[in-house]
Amino acid sequence: MAQCRAKPMTFPSSRSFPAVAMVSLALAAPAWCQTLSLDNDIQTHATLASTTVTLTGRSELRITGATTPITGSVIHLNSPDAWLFFTNIRPSVVNSAYLGQIRVNGANAVLNTNCRVVQHADGTVVIPHGSTFTPMQVFSGSHFTGTSMSLANHTAYNDGSLGVLANKISSFKLKRGYTATVAQNASGSGVSRNYVAQDGDIEVALLPTDLDDSISFVRVFPWRWTGKKGMAGNISSGLNVRWDYNWNIDRNSILDTEYVPIRATRWWPDLGQNWNTRGANHLLGYNEPDSVDQSNIAVGDAIWSWPDLLGTGLRVGSPAPTDGGLNWLYSFMDQADTAKLRVDFVAVHYYRSFSSASDPDGATTQFYNFLKGVYDRTKRPLWVTEWNNGANWTTGPDPTLAQNAATVAKMIEMLDNTPFVERYSLYNWVEDVRRVKWDDGSLTAAGVAYRDKVSPLAYTQVIPEVQTAASAFYRFENNTRDSSANGHAAISRGAAKFTTGKTGRGITLSGNAASGDHVLLPPRIGDSVDFTFGAWVYW
Incomplete structure (x- = not known):
């Protein structure tokens, strides 16, 4: 029998309560060879060479290398919750260069x-979910009891297709990597709510009173972990952006870039779209409705047409007024809230100039204060869907190309670091x-600054209140469900993982700030002024 040696693999220690996952090394002939098994585990490696990796349970393998990351390796994703991340490689490259080295339950990844x-963000996640995967499960009883039904992506669920669960849904589970909208009326009107499961599964054990036993509309869409930075118009190439839009609905998302559709005017474009083909999960509202040169819609008419x-069931953004049209926006938001019309985020434009073209800090502070005022008034995350450092119609001094580059660089730093700004x-x-870009495709100095800035993830996970x-009781029995009757489910984040505990299972936190391990608590628990905490902790 041929003999070989297994190349040793070492891993950082971790603080846990109380155990860390086991790594098994198998031998294969005839030279260096190794196997790596992750079962309910999370590991990060720069690269892997000649390694057979098997992921089972709720596991994540993160590969940080940007070139030749998995030379001679094969990676098996053997459960729906076994995910593979390439943190510095684009999806198109992963699909073309590395998907052939990935297996899903033994079959070639396709x-x-x-x-x-x-x-x-700036990389890729490979998720072993097929085209028939059902990411949502609804229940007739609270706390996931009673009759249940599994729901698929891009399916128009209404009273007929929901069957016995029409107006009888009281709780649901939504898998990580998906967004879902539920509404009272089969048309999507009435009280509605959008849920996003970005960082973990969303489990709603108790629906809000106005939706409990009142849901006649459900839509589920795949989620994308898009970065903040985007571009207005069809000129994204070479600018290193993760999303764009073009005041129309005439394109589809591609692997590396999310295309966001918009209902630019009251009646156009047509919303009878195949959203699966479009690759959309967001929809922008009317473009500059306060301007006679744009969509030019009275607030009352916009409210009437908002249903x-x-x-569509998509995550919907408000109409985007000019930066002089905030009164229009505030009137729309007030009337929408009164009528219980869903607006998931607020879109704004900004072209105000500053008194000095050579003061990037001053111009950026003015921009921030404008956005902060809108956020404080509307209490929604913001999308800045058009902006620049002044415009041809503003009264401030025109910058030089170098001055504009310095100011744009400062502004995007502010936008990336402002938590209530979701996209720009x-x-x-x-x-x-x-x-930022000339007609021949070359970039200005401001375009280079825009291209070279890597923006963070756009969406910040929200746990339904x-x-x-x-009060809540978390057993951490391979989940972060609230075992009390109060339904305050949490979400584990970073490299937090489940392991053997004092009694039954527990959760392991590495203590490494870079990995960001923690358990995200829902608002009524984590945001309380007074807080009492009790747990078995192995330190």
Whole structure:
């Protein structure tokens, strides 16, 4: 029998309560060879060479290398919760160069057949979910009891297709990597709510009173972990952006870039789209409704037509007024809230100039204060869907190309670091001195600054708030479910993982700040002024 040696693999120690996962090394002939098994484990490696990797349970393997990351290796994803991340390689490259080294339950990984290859910030996540995967499960009883039904992506669920669960849903589970919208009326109107399971599964044990036993509409869409930075218009190439839009619905998302559709005017474009083909999970509202030169819609008319947008089931952004149209925006938001019309985020434009072209800090502070005022008034995350450092119609001094580059660089730093700004997309055509891209495709100094900035993830995970007593009991039995009757489910984040505990299972936190291990608590628990905590902790 041939003999070989296993190359040793070492891993960082961790603080846990109380155990760390085991790594098994298998021998294979005839030279260096190794196996790596992850079972309910999370590991990070720069690269792997000549390694057979098997992931089972709720596991994550993160590969940080940007070139030749898995030379001679084969990676097996053997459960729906076994995910593979390439943190510095684009989805198109993963699909073309590395998918052949990945197996899903023993079969070759095939895009959109037995796996998803999805944007994840500046990299990619490979998710072993096939085209028939059902990411949502609804229940007739609270706390996931009673009759249940599994729901698929891109399916129009209404009273007929929900069957006995029409107006009888009281709880649901939504798998990580998906977004779902539920509504009272079969048209998507009435009280509705959008849920996003970005960082972990969302489990709603108790629905809000106005939705409990009142749901006649459900839509589920795949999620993308898109970065903040985008572009307005069809000029994204070479600018290193993760999303764009073009005041239309005439394109589809591609592996590396999310395309966001918009209902630019009251009746156009048509919303009878195949959202699966479009690759969409967001929809922008009317473009500059306060301007006679744009969509030019009275607030009351916009409110009357808003259910048309809600009927898509997509995550919906407000109409985007000019930066002088905030009164229009605030009136719309007030009336939408009164009518219980869903608006998931607020879109704004910004072209205000500053008194000095050579003061990037001053211009950026003015921009931040404008955004902070809108956020404080609307209490929604913001998308800045058009912006620049002034415009041809503003009164401030025009910058030089170098001054504009310095100010744009400062502004995108502010946008990336402002938590209530979810996304932003620069507008190019407001005088040559403010361009980021010339018509021949070359970049200005501001364009280089825009290209070279790597923006963080856009969406910040929100846990649905449940209006029950502010107490919870977490057993960590391979989940972060609240075992009390209060329904305050949490989400584990970073490299937090489950292991053997004092009694039954427990959760392991590495203590490494870089990995960001923690358990995210729901608002009524984590945001309380008074806080009592009790647990078995192995330190």
